[in-house]
Amino acid sequence: MERIYFDHAATTPVRKEVLEAMIPYFSDKFGNASSLYYEGVDASEAVEEARNSVVKLIGADESEIYFTSSGTESDNMAIKGVALALRDKGKHIIVSSIEHHAVLNAALSLRKLGYEITILPVDGKGFVNPDDVKKNIKNDTILVSIMLANNEIGTIEPIEEVSKITKERGVYLHTDAVQAVGNYPVNVDSLGCDLLSLSAHKFYGPKGVGAIYIRKGTRIMPLMDGGGHEKGKRSGTYNTPGIVGLGKASVLAISELESRINQTTKLRDKIIDGIISEIPYIILNGDREKRLPGNANFSIKYIEGESLILSLDAEGFAVSTGSACSSHSLKISHVLNAIGLDPVDAQGSLRVTVGLDNTEEEVDKFLEILPKVVLKLRRMSPLYKE
Amino acid sequence: MYNEKVIEHFKNPKNVGEIEDADGVGEVGNPVCGDMMTFYIKVEDDKLIDIKYKTFGCVAAIAVSSMISEMAIGKTIDEVLEISNKMVAEALGGLPPNKYHCSNLGADALKAAIEDYKKKREGKL
Numbered sequence: 001m002e003r004i005y006f007d008h009a010a011t012t013p014v015r016k017e018v019l020e021a022m023i024p025y026f027s028d029k030f031g032n033a034s035s036l037y038y039e040g041v042d043a044s045e046a047v048e049e050a051r052n053s054v055v056k057l058i059g060a061d062e063s064e065i066y067f068t069s070s071g072t073e074s075d076n077m078a079i080k081g082v083a084l085a086l087r088d089k090g091k092h093i094i095v096s097s098i099e100h101h102a103v104l105n106a107a108l109s110l111r112k113l114g115y116e117i118t119i120l121p122v123d124g125k126g127f128v129n130p131d132d133v134k135k136n137i138k139n140d141t142i143l144v145s146i147m148l149a150n151n152e153i154g155t156i157e158p159i160e161e162v163s164k165i166t167k168e169r170g171v172y173l174h175t176d177a178v179q180a181v182g183n184y185p186v187n188v189d190s191l192g193c194d195l196l197s198l199s200a201h202k203f204y205g206p207k208g209v210g211a212i213y214i215r216k217g218t219r220i221m222p223l224m225d226g227g228g229h230e231k232g233k234r235s236g237t238y239n240t241p242g243i244v245g246l247g248k249a250s251v252l253a254i255s256e257l258e259s260r261i262n263q264t265t266k267l268r269d270k271i272i273d274g275i276i277s278e279i280p281y282i283i284l285n286g287d288r289e290k291r292l293p294g295n296a297n298f299s300i301k302y303i304e305g306e307s308l309i310l311s312l313d314a315e316g317f318a319v320s321t322g323s324a325c326s327s328h329s330l331k332i333s334h335v336l337n338a339i340g341l342d343p344v345d346a347q348g349s350l351r352v353t354v355g356l357d358n359t360e361e362e363v364d365k366f367l368e369i370l371p372k373v374v375l376k377l378r379r380m381s382p383l384y385k386e
Numbered sequence: 387m388y389n390e391k392v393i394e395h396f397k398n399p400k401n402v403g404e405i406e407d408a409d410g411v412g413e414v415g416n417p418v419c420g421d422m423m424t425f426y427i428k429v430e431d432d433k434l435i436d437i438k439y440k441t442f443g444c445v446a447a448i449a450v451s452s453m454i455s456e457m458a459i460g461k462t463i464d465e466v467l468e469i470s471n472k473m474v475a476e477a478l479g480g481l482p483p484n485k486y487h488c489s490n491l492g493a494d495a496l497k498a499a500i501e502d503y504k505k506k507r508e509g510k511l
Contacts, residue, residue: 325444382440
């Protein structure tokens with residue numbers, strides 16, 4: 001059966017150009033980028049070229065990009081690394097309630113170590129109120145971490161406004177930009193953040209490689225000690241093929257960003273408008289305008305998400321849900337909970353995230369199949385009355 | 387995650403629906419937790435001659451509802467009361483471990499419908 005992939009927020013396919021750039025660095029150019037001889041220099045040059053591409057993608061300086069293994073590692077490094085480095089200055093950290101678990105659980109681990117964690121609420125569309133950040137900053141606040149774009153409902157947070165406050169108060173600001181980088185304009189200076197996390201596989205690069213932006217002068221303690229790679233901030237032998245892949249994905253993102261945004265926004269709007277007009281009793285989660293170009297998220301009343309996802313899977317579609325049954329924890333998504341969604345409606349959530357490999361025809365097919373699948377499940381549901 | 391038998395029951399669930407003049411109705415679960423089942427039974431000469439249900443829930447909940455409806459139709463009340471949630475899961479060839487508690491409610495729902503039938507009958511007698 002023909003498969004249609006609509007889960008680009010989970011991961012994206014590696015672009016052919018990216019894969020081709022990576023291949024030589026597995027076997028032919030296998031050298032350790034830290035070695036002094038030819039093979040090492042060759043690998044090291046590739047790593048530095050990749051760094052330069054990431055630098056250009058987010059408007060950083062070459063000295064401010066550090067390679068990691070993932071967005072999760074970058075998030076952990078930002079939260080725990082700053083917490084450890086500034087532990088004598090203060091132990092208060094502010095995060096939003098809709099952060100990715102990599103930020104949220106890193107903060108909760110610190111709470112067990114005696115740090116004070118404030119979890120800020122969001123409004124019904126998922127926006128953090130910058131005034132809440134302002135009100136909650138205290139003398140011992142060392143870090144604020146608010147994501148740039150939410151992975152479930154796509155909401156774009158007002159980071160520029162938050163950074164004005166954190167700058168004024170002399171508090172570091174980290175933003176998890178894993179969903180945004182490569183898919184949405186990201187510039188560290190216009191955002192005003194001190195730390196930023198990104199991940200290659202969310203924008204057509206390989207899995208297993210990410211980066212963290214650390215503004216010059218920002219104090220951070222390494223989580224990985226070892227041979228002193230990345231100026232001692234992140235030891236571990238360079239994942240040269242992965243880093244090269246991240247570099248190539250960044251080069252593509254720089255040249256294609258505008259067309260990517262246009263293409264995915266168009267498909268997303270078609271999905272949102274189509275679902276709204278074809279299916280009754282639904283809720284659009286997140287903001288209609290200030291959302292990631294590729295993200296659509298709905299609550300489809302009277303049905304449960306896992307059944308919906310596997311019914312659509314059987315029809316050839318890969319999509320996602322925030323329902324309790326579909327999660328390891330058997331709890332509904334903390335994001336849908338934070339925006340105040342009725343827990344029963346949260347069970348019927350559907351996330352559709354489009355990417356560059358999707359077409360209008362695929363969206364048409366989805367809009368033809370989805371209402372049928374929904375009706376079949378609704379007719380089986382004791383909560384639905386026709 | 388799910389075996390083929392579970393998926394088959396999920397894709398083509400048997401006996402879905404409601405019985406308007408049901409002799410007993412049983413409802414278990416809570417949509418807030420993700421699973422809810424309403425079972426309807428028709429009883430004649432102490433036998434469950436018809437079973438229908440409506441289920442809100444995950445793949446496991448729907449497959450369990452379908453499976454137990456097939457297992458119980460035509461059986462006597464005493465025989466049906468012998469069916470446990472575990473037996474339903476086994477008849478399906480097993481469920482993922484985390485689904486045993488939340489979604490495997492078919493036997494409870496059917497028992498609740500039988501309780502309802504007994505209460506109604508006592509009221510009539």
